Amino acid sequence: MNPDLSWVLNDVLQVPGARHAILVSADGLLLANSSEIGRDDAETVAAAMSSMQSLSRAVAPFIGARTPGRWHQTLLEYEHGWIFLIAAGTGAYLAAAAAADVDMEAMSFRMQQQVAALGKAMTTPPRQNAGSSGA
Secondary structure, three states, X not given: OOOOOHHHHHHHOOOOOEEEEEEEEOOXXXXXXXXXXXXXXXXXXXXXXXXXXXXXXXXXXXXXXXXXXXXXXXXXXXXXXXXXXXEOOOOEEEEEEEEOOOXXXXXXXXXXXXXXXXXXXXXXXXXXXXXXXXX
């Protein structure tokens, strides 16, 4: 049984201008969503956020460092808002949408605080192939 992680998403939405938040597994499955976004929309966004973090990792060498290090955060800017995507433990990501005038520092800080507070609760182990057997 998955733990109820809605408290994490609700706390992220306390930042003025925050709109939606979702928790995503590395393989694109929706783990939790805030009440402001419908489940179908949240599942679509979850799949896209999984792809976005993968793309972000793939272009890491573009920063020009010999070893670019670990990916931390991706920001997407749109005319009417922002999307924040951060690592939330092994195999999990926290994504949030916010208005264009959101305090970006406050939003990033709140998301980082929540991820730090969760620790193992937000860590999603890789899925095992249901068709394989140990026998």
